[in-house]
Amino acid sequence: MRIAAREVHLHAPFESVAADISHLADAMIEGALRASTEYLSPRFSPLVTDETPSMEVTFCVLAMGKLGGQELNFSSDIDLLFIYSASGHTPEDSPQSATTEEYYRKLCELMIRLLSERTAEGHVFRVDTRLRPFGKSGPLACSLGSAVDYYSTYGRAWERQALIKARPCAGDFQLGELLLEQLRPFFYPRYFDDATLEDIRSVKRQMENVIASKSQADREVKLGRGGIRDIEFTVQMLQMLHGGRWQEIRTPNTLEALRALGQRQRIQPFDAVTLERNYIFLRGIEHRLQIQGGRQTHMLPEPGPELDTLAHRLGYINGDSFMNVYRERTSETRAILEQFLATRGDGNLWVIELLEPESACADGLKKLASLGFRDPGRAREELLLLANGPDDAPYTRETAQQFSAVTPFLLEALGQTPDPDGALLRFSQILGRLPVPATLYNLLKYHRNLSSYLIALVSNSDYLSEMLLRDISLLDLIGTPGHIDMPSRREDLEQILSDLEAAADPAPALYRLRDGEVLKVALREILLGIPVTAVGDELSRLAEVILARSLSRARARTTERYGTTSAAFAIVALGKFGGRELGYGSDLDLVFVHEDEETARFDISTSPTEYFASIASQVIKSLKEPTRYGLLYDVDARLRPDGNKGALAIPAQRFRQYYREEAYFWEKFALMKVRAVAGDADFAARIEAEARHLAFSMRLExxxxxxxxxxxxxxxxxxxxxxxxxxxxxxxxxxxxxxxxxxxxxxxxxxxxxxxxxxxxxxxxxxxxxxxxxxxxxxxxxxxxxxxxxxxxxxxxxxxxxxxxxxxxxxxxxxxxxxxxxxxxxxxxxxxxxxxxxxxxxxxxxxxxxxxxxxxxx
Structure with a gap:
């Protein structure tokens, strides 16, 4: 009542009134969240994450739509999105157990009931949760990770627009901001294509067709021609087109966005002023309609006493004079919108013609020729195949649209290769083996740098391309902007490995680490031109991390089977690995050395020789045994003392004796590249130093x-x-x-x-x-x-x-x-x-x- 009185009697500005209503809604939502949490707290202890049981799960309510833009009217629904930080569960001491999905479903249902249930005193706000991932069929609340995955994989054009209006309004605000930060490339892409713009126009046309079918277009203040939604659509489309480049345009508030667009000259200043004036005008009408009727309506009355009454309250003589102004204002708005409905993306309309089988596409063929394609006609055939699929198994329309969106920068990347025609053909052949190419297209759509990476791999390596396409998720490991700019440190690789091992299926962790890092090194060589010394160093560092983890697992299994020992153990490398000069596909020359029996304590159920041979053989097997994920490395242990006739793991004393007294000249010569690569650090360093001394102290005879x-x-x-x-x-x-x-x-x-x-x-x-x-x-x-x-x-x-x-x-x-x-x-x-x-x-x-x-x- 206070807010309504401020508008009706004190003529408070629209922005102030809308902000007051929105602040009230925020307070009510926060209150409902607290009350619901308190109601559930006797039964459920605070939830903890599955990954880190000492960390509590947090929860955030995001406002969408008019509430998100702090533009709520008197009888608005409130659009809400619920997210929690991570999958988790109640701790063991909780009175009742629940997963995050179960608990937050109860919490959200309770909140919604508190806010929207009608009582003798009415209701607080109607709540609409249909803007959540998967709509009505999706869970009421979802985790941060699943929300990001949904929008990245399935997000549609209208969902981009919806997220522009999103803001945290209750709960953990940092969590809400984190979600929006991770999704920002989705709803504020740096570049826009015509296919996506066409999707947005299609949504707009569908809305208008519904209104037109009901013969309401001239009286519908919100959805009619030139109405509130036209202004919001214009602003949001311009925000999506330009928000990826200018931060000040990224705001959920319509008027703030409109002013920022005007300042950035993304819209003519006169048009910006016109739209701002008309938006305030139409929102004022909406408010009076809802105050007058006490219900959610956007429909102007038919000509007559009811329209005259509304006109008087808005300061007009009668209904006719009001309608004259209304038609003039909505016509102005519609004319501005029509300009932007004809907007193209980043100059890629030729792509749509190129991918339309019935089109002559002269411009598209010229464009292909300008990019360096020797046979534009053949190139177009491959592009049509990538977009539409083979005749006997055609792709869906959505897949074709997704390919259309990525075609411009794919072709740009292909044009940078020495042989664009050949690279496109190999790209087409490899992607033709993908069961669901739309997944890759969608990923490339939102990560443009991946396009250049993929083309670089396809142009230079069938082997690496197929490695990538066996596991498209490897793109996540290399696709972060700037990821290939710097080499991976050992601690970086160890952290990636830990994250992979914490996944639902840890079995392929070492293989995914190897493949992802080999892809990264290859891209650094192809795109950045890093020297061969850097390639060798980075591939050797990767092998050290994988070898260390393989040794750790082998020791744990051997200890479990045979018992414990204080004896130290080391793996030393020779050859390319010893010299930090590994190449792609290089094998590992390894020698296994353990502390002597006389200087260590053994509490084991087998001989030391058998014990350490077990560790060595398990390491070799884990590296070179073929699996469904491939094999990690081929291992050569023949350079050890006595070769294949000797023990697989050598006691330190025997190692010294062999190289001092028995080794051939060429064996000592090979020992010059010795380097400790895994095992107990002090012991390994000592073995390396002694071996190097033995190698370099021999006489040159x-x-x-x-x-x-x-x-x-x-x-x-x-x-x-x-x-x-x-x-x-x-x-x-x-x-x-x-x-x-x-x-x-x-x-x-x-x-x-x-x-x-x-x-x-x-x-x-x-x-x-x-x-x-x-x-x-x-x-x-x-x-x-x-x-x-x-x-x-x-x-x-x-x-x-x-x-x-x-x-x-x-x-x-x-x-x-x-x-x-x-x-x-x-x-x-x-x-x-x-x-x-x-x-x-x-x-x-x-x-x-x-x-x-x-x-x-x-």
Whole structure:
């Protein structure tokens, strides 16, 4: 009554009146929430989350519609959305047990009854909850995660508009703001397409058809032509078009949004003023209609005494004079709306024509040609297939619309590739195997960066593309804006793994971590051009995290079966893993070492040899055994002391003795790349230091050199011509030359005791132990070959050190790396130069050792 008196007798401004009514509603909702919570509290203790039992579940009521915009009228329904923070349950000491869904259904039903149930004193507010996810068929309250999933996957055009008006009004406001923040890209997208705009126009047309069918368009203040909803529709459409770029436009209040749009010149200033004036005019009429009748109505009376009475209360002489003004104002509003109903999205109307099978689409074909497609007609056929599906299993209209929405930036990303036609064909072939392509289209629609990621993968790697399409949810791991900009730290990977293990199905956690991180590293290489050293370092860090978790699980299972021991355990890596130089699909060279029996306590039911062999074998099995998720890594444990004939896990003393007294020169040579990668930190570091000392302290003798050269020559003789690792002048010769120089000079330069090739080459050059020209040849050749192998493995999904001999694939490989000229000629040039450098280094060291032998014999 107070608020109504302020409007009728004191002529309070519309905004003030609407805000007062909305504040009253907020207070009533908060009161209903508190009363309902108190009523349920004797039976249910505060709920806790399933994931973290020490954390309580929180709850928020969001206002939608007019209440969300603080524009409530005297007889409005209140549109509410209920959310809770996470799935959970009552604690064990609760008088009654309930899940979050059960408890909040009771709470919401009680709130709704308190607010809307008619009593002798009337009711407080009618409550409408149909704007919730899945509408009337959905739960009254949903979790934050399920709400985000719903809108991201199923959200429709009208739901974008509804969320523009949302704001927290009771309960945990931070939770409500968090929901809106996570959904902001959905209802305020940075770019808008014509298909989505057409969806919004379609909703508007349906509403108008309903009103027109009832012959009410001229008297319906809210839904009629030029009425309140036309103004709100215009403002909300402009907010959706521009809110992704300008924060000040993001407000649930219609008049605030209108003024911000005017200031940003997204609407003509005169039109903004006109719409503001007409909105206040129409809302004033709505208020008087509802005060006068005491009911929810938006319909003007028929000409006659009732219309005259309304006109007098609004300050007009009679009904005719009022209706003249009303028609003038609604015509102004409608004319402005009509301008924006013709608005296009981001210039992509050509896409709709391109995807319409019956259209000639001349503009669309020209656009494809301008993007670099050599055969626009064939490209269009592939686009039609992606949009509509095959003739024998056509997609739904919704799927076609979703593809239309993502087509512009998919084509833009394809146009950036070396071969747009080929990339589109591979994209089409891969997506053709998806049972529900709409899921991917919808995901790409709201995460534009994923389009460029996906096209980059499709253009460069069938293997990685198929890995991604086996599990589309991997996009969640790589799709966050800025995610690929920085390398993952170890703690980042460990946190991702913990989150994956906490999922409903933790079994694929290690595989999903591996796949997601390999995809990220590949995208960093393709899109950001990170060097091969960074690729090796990041893939090695990933392997360390996976290996550590595999070891932890193996130790736990072995302890459970055999008992406990204080004996320390370590895993050391050799080869590429030892040098932090892993590539895509590289295997892991591992050696397992445990503390000696004499220095540890064993409370186990088996021998120490069997105990640690069990741990080692479980680690190897968990990494290399094929599963339905694939396999993690191939593991090679043959470089351990005594090879396949020796124990799988070696006692520390035997490890030292073997390399001191029995190992061949080439075995110590391989030990130069030793690095501790998992296990008990102090013990592992000690084993690494001792192994490195054993490797770098060996004498460089002629017999060892010749043994090594014989091995290299056999490898080169047996290697195919395109084997970049083993062939003459290949990667193996670069590594051999580098390690020979390290071995020769490590006595005077201890900092040369390192496993990585790049670091060793740089130090050798800095210390003038390797001439600058030879350093350049070895380093540039190593980079060139490693880039080729990485991209070849990425492209084909195999760990072969041989390049493909198919001309088409070889050309695609060179093109993807931006290599100009003849690839075979460049390979021959590098191998010839590298082989000369290797021979010079080998012969110099052989002659030096021969001279030393003569002096000793004298």
């Amino acid at each position: 002629r017999s060892g050199l010749e043994e090594l050269e014989t091995m290299r020559a056999k490898l080169a003789a047996a290697a195919p011509h395109l084997d970049l690792k083993r062939r003459e002048g290949g990667i193996a010769e670069i590594e051999f030359a580098t390690r020979l120089l390290q071995l020769r000079h490590a006595g005077e330069h201890p900092d040369l005791e390192r496993g990585g090739v790049f670091g060793a080459l740089e130090l050798l050059c800095e210390k003038s132990l390797l001439p600058e020209p030879e350093y350049s040849i070895l380093r540039e050749g190593y980079v060139f070959f490693r880039r080729l192998l990485n991209r070849s493995r990425m492209m084909r999904g195999c760990a072969s050190s041989c390049l493909p001999d198919t001309p088409g694939i070889a050309a695609r490989l060179a093109q993807s790396l931006g290599i100009e000229g003849s690839l075979p000629e460049q390979i021959e040039s590098y191998t010839a130069s590298i082989h000369q450098v290797y021979l010079r280094i080998y012969n110099a060291l052989r002659d030096e050792t021969a001279s030393s032998c003569k002096k000793e014999s004298l």
